[in-house]
Amino acid sequence: MAKFPSQYELAFQQSLEKLNAAQKQAVENIEGPVLVIAGPGTGKTQILATRIGKILQDTDTPAHGILCLTYTDTGRVEMRNRLFNIIGPAAYRVNIHTFHSFCNEVIQDNISYFGRQSMEAISELEELELFNELLKNLPIESRLKNFKSDINYEVKKVINLYARYKKENWSVEFMNQKIDSYLQDLPTRDEFIYKVNSKNFKKGDLKVGAIKEETEKMEKLREAVNLYPKYEALMREKRRYTFDDMILWVLKAFEENNNILLNYQEKYLYFLVDEFQDTSGSQKQLLQYLIQYWEAPNVFVVGDDDQSIFSFQDANVKNITDFASEYANGLHKVVLTENYRSTQNILDAAKSLIEKNKERFVNIDTTLSKDLVAAKVSLKELDIPPQIIEYPNPANEAICIAHKIEELISSGRTQPSEIAVIFRNHRQVEDLVNYFEKKNIRLNMKRNINILELSFVNKILTLLEYIALEANKEYSGDEKLFEILHFAFFNIPPIDIARLSRQVAQKNFNWRNEKTSLRRAISEEESAVPDLFNTAETSELKRISNVLEELIKASNNVTLQVLFEVVIREAGILNYILNQPDKPWLMEVITCLFKFIKSETHKNPDITLQRLLDMIKTMKSNNIRLNLEKVSASADGVNLVTAHSSKGTEYEYVFLIGCNKNTWDDKKSSGHYDFSMPDNLTSDNYVVDELEEARRLFYVAMTRAKTHLAISYSSNDNSTKVLERSEFVGELIEGTGILEKKEHADENTVSDYLQLQYTNKPIPEIGLIDKSYIDKILENYSLSVTNLNNYLECPIKFYYNNVIRIPAAMSESMAFGSAVHYTLQTLFEKMKTNGNVFPSKEIMLEDFDRFMDRNTELFTKDQLNRRKDYGRKILPPYYDFYVGKWNKIVNVEVNIRNVEVNGVPINGKLDKLEFTGKSVNVVDYKTGRYDNARKKLKPPSGDDKIGGDYWRQAVFYKILLDNEKYNNWNAVSSEFDFVEPVKKDEYKTEKITITNEDIQIVLGQITDTWKKIQNHEFSKGCGKDDCHWCNFVKENHKHVIFHETTEEEEA
DNA sequence: TAAGAGTCACTTTTT
């Protein structure tokens, strides 16, 4: 009665014989529901395959009567291969599917019913854009509305919400009802009732504030949920779907059309599901539909509740317990405990950890035991305790581990592919990867390089941005041009660019001159050929000018693909690449970028350069990657894997790194990507315990090791901050009695490593333009508070902004601030000419709109609409709040010049002066949130030696007015008026009381800064990571002098 | 115990 070809008959028999007792049970009980709990390394795939063989051998079921569902595609392929090895070609007739490929088949089989053949799966970028569109046109009062930046943080939450919504197969009604009942239930809950008496409330009172806060969150969620039908319509309109839609469509079809369902119910006699703990609500429902046809279905599910680590994808451990209780009668339960992967030491350590979890199947069904026993003969006798190692910081950790790995490989004790470094988050290994590469340790890592983060790519993008700006409006891209001229593709000394740029600024400063620009200045450079009178630089400038002019012209006439090609060729980029040592890599990068442009132009042939650049901007700000696989990722390298993706793998040596609290058990990181949810969404108010899920993840990572496991953490970060080790490490020490060891690398290696990682970045230093030239620039210089702030922040920034005067584009928030200033200035001016009566709110809004409409070039179209809405939202309540209270004896937009203090000429422009007799209160309007400004309002203290910018501004104004000679004003106070509400209808004005000490400090800063400016001390930057100009200098200056940070400069 | 201010960080990944 052989059912398989003879050579496979033997294979099948052998795999049957190899089974241990528990496995045998799982394989041989082919009738009725079976639940197998299969811990790590217990031969899960093997029993699934063998069981299929058993079914085929013992029954008349045809191969296609078996449905085997897996979660991932890799799982499917592995399953098929394993089965082929046991039963031969019949393996191809067994239906092995992922949930999604199964649904796809159902859809294809019933295409007349579904009728959706022309739809495409939505890409990450498309999805983001679709959601942006969905939320863009919400009414002003919407809780999901975003008025300010290009990234809407709510968008991600809504994306995640809908993903979960689909995975759970929720409905709008269901959610609304749950939200309602949750809100109704709140007042009955302990945490919303005061437990002690105080002067504002007594014991037993409701916490009104807390309930309001929670209600607000729920209403936000409700609004998002209620938008779902609109989202669906938009998806249909764009002819796009997500993978989870496929499952929902099939579920709906099964529900509505009994014939379709019946067809599949009759088709399959045996069901097998792998990784059951990873299935979502909808997937489980799908299975349910298929098997509900039978009273006692032949359904076999395998999973391990302790390895459930994908709850963020809505994988639900509860599916296992639910399954067990649904088929309580006649369910055959098997627990596999013989482990064929690891030594007993490793299994025991893993056990001592996972036992701390309460949500375990063995705690519900206490008749079961899950203690794993080492069963692989070759490992049984090994006694190698796992190690727990503390390093001084991640740098030491990386160095020591690299060293150990080097030794393992060179001693030939193991293959690189049998070594794994397992980590929690990708960014933990960014530095480590560089170091390994430098040490020529071959790596195998799944993650690719995001080329949008490479500075090389960003230079090309800047060039494209410049072309787009200039093509749209002449001379609007000057600040980009300044940077572009510094690129290494060209060969121009930075000092020449600075001189040229200064000339332009000076011409423009004189209002009688026709406005000019850097673009015009370089195009007017005289000669194309170097000769006696023209330097080589001049001719290089001329060449670049010609190229740029050509490109700007071309951008309107050629396709995007052609334009890109021309840019690469003509702008000298190709030439540059060919002269670089890593030219193969740079070529790959260029090709990758070109491929992206090609595919986008393919999707939309009319795409403009501006549109493409906007898309890339969206991708960048939302962390959507443009990936390029670096060739060095090699199959025989050391494996670098995240704990999540390590599931299902095994290695001789496992280094589990970065086991600190902040990466493993802190909950701080969660919650940024999800709305708060009511806790009544499941029948028994089940909510995944985050700490337990993290512990399961740690357990998964540990159980990857066959023989050697090293768990490590750092006592500090790479600077001085103390880090805590993960709770799990403590539990392991307590549970196993293993003692932690301390190790560190030698200091020279560490400082080399840190140098390599740019962690202790040197401060950049630049060459200045001629001394006499700067002197000339500074001849009529007078210090304003903005300039003072700039200098104190970073002398290089000051040099570029205020000496060279690089044309600087106004940011969105600055432009909005100007609009608000203008509106309020006009409001007070009209009041004064109007017999001391403030004009109406409507007139104020008209003024606001007028400014916005006259200055549209400061915004993108989206920004303009958002900011207009925002102004209309905040200005009227601000007006209502203050209109009865404002002091009407005022001067607005007061310019004060020709003031001198301690020999320093200073000046300032004051928003508003309020008079009470001779006493003056200086008012300065601030847009932006009060919370963000609070730090800036503080005088120097502790670490902050220079004090906040707003504080200095207040003191500066006082000094300015005190030393002003013409009016005999008595400056008594400075006040900041925050135009945005702190809370609804609550506004903040912050009065700064200025002490004599404050005045002395700022006077000191003024004279000191003045002296430094006169001495031309702006060549050393602040060196901060986020300083635009310091980074610019580091990136582009070929002759930058670096100097080491000294103590005083650190502050 | 409650509430406000200050501080810190912004995954993981499959179809």
Next chain:
DNA sequence: GTGACTCTTA
């Protein structure tokens, strides 16, 4: 921009 945690104070 948001929220969650910690610290301080009453």
